[in-house]
Amino acid sequence: MAGIKKFVVGSFTDEAVLFPAVKNVRKAGYKIHDVYTPFPIHGLDHAMGIRETSLHTAGFIYAICGTTTALGFMSWVFTKDWPLNIGGKPHFALPAWIPITFELTVLFSAVGMVLTFCYLCNLAPFVKKHHFHPRATDDQFVMAIECTDKTNDAEVQSFLQNAGAQEVNVQVAETGWWIGRYDKEQKLYRDEIGY
């Protein structure tokens, strides 16, 4: 819910055209909001100059939390709260706890990373985001350029056209996410593309 902004949107049909276009748009100093593609494209993140994700660092921290939770909880239970004699083993039976510690480490890191990933991508049930072009999930590569006060959008449009964009238009859209349901409040795909 980051407010309404104006975008110039161009759609490309070929990734071989898209790559130089991304490069030229960045070189011209325009601000790329995002590029939406039907499938992951190797090296596009690099071309767009997006920084490396920190998701794995988060994963490491979650894993450490899992390790400490498991070891802390088990040692508290078996040495302080409710010591049991299990097969004559010492109360602080570290080797026996390692498998559980390992599992909790993996569990915390996996679940934590999935949730963080969803948060970073604004993915959740009943959350809606603006779609710049419905065919971005089908066969078009869609580039959205964010307009600032100084941007001349006619100029950007012609720039995109020269870069090889098939369709170019200006959209005013919400940049963040909002609560809603795609299945209930969405125009049908064919209405949108005008069949």
Add this chain to the structure above:
Amino acid sequence: MNHQFELPGSYKKWTLGLIIAGVIALLYGFIMFHPFEHAGHGEHVDSTRFWAVLLQNSVYWLLTVNACMFFICVTTMAMGGWQVAMRRVPEAISSVVPILGIITFIILMAIVWGGRTDIYHWLDKDAVAADKILNGKKGFLNPVFFTIWSFISILLWSLLGRKMRSMSLETDKNGTMDYETGRKWIWKNTVWASLYTVFFGLTVASTVPWLWLMSIDAHWYSTMYSWYTFASTFVSGLSLMAIFVIYLKNRGQLEYVTDEHLHDVGKFMFAFSIFWTYLWFSQYMLIWYSNQPEETRYFVDRIGTARQSGPYRGIFFFNLIVNFACPLLILMKKSTKRSWTIVTFTAVLIIFGHWIDLYQMVMPGTLHEHAQLMPFEFGIAALFIGLIMWGVGRYFSKHSLLAKNHPFLKESMIHHT
């Protein structure tokens, strides 16, 4: 670019220096330790030390260089293409297998036919006859079977490895392959690689560690042992490969090897260090849990008990830190796996760590509390390192460093993780 590598003088100097240091250590042992003094269990410790150190080093370095051929074979069978740009490096390392194989075979034969009951307790005929457990293992643990199986193992590793190398080398002469020839060549490689891998499973991943190492503690057994030894030597082999790749890269060779390839080698080292730890732990935890005296014996000899700490306690836990904690924490980040310096450091650490690992597998059952970690032990290690460097250098200077007609070379050149 010319892919022919001229061995620099410093490399030759180091090789010669290490071999000389090793030969001095060997001669020192030969004169001072009276290796042919006939010794029973626990008598004349120096003579036992001589053979135990030779056994540890020969088995460790042989299995380590052999692991490089295993790496080639599994990547071939998996249709892997990324490693082709540096494929000549594991090939060169595996070309040392016949040399170290002969040395290991001589050492093993000297131990077995020299009646070294201080190394292999099962060689003592009277003890075996009086012992129900050893008597039951007689069909497997006897000098004749030991000799035949060791011979077959070393022979087939050498021959099958040689076949894999010669198929790779003949592409240099034959020129570029068209699609059909390339397909046939890959298929032929896959067949030989699978033969090697099956035999590798029958030897390194099962019988050979049982015979050569586990039988030192003749009464004891662990079903994890061979996998453990395999993991230990495989991760050392990968580290050795990483060191040679980085060395050649520093010398301006291997132009198609990039950070991406190093990243994947680093991943292998990271993953197999953890695999080793998994086996280490599985072996330890099950024995600790079931607490059977005949099984815990192995760990009592090393760590000792709660009341009395054993002579190997320090080495035992050092082993775990160097081979698990260090690779885990150092190689976890992407940037460290792509750093040539850090990968070199970790590779040296891993090779040393697994050398120590084999040390604590061999010494407690042979030397008990008399084991030492003195210049003699390191000198023998230097001898083997020198021999490996000599063999690898010979292969590098004879053959092109790039398998330039390999059908998957393009895939390796554009490799991207």
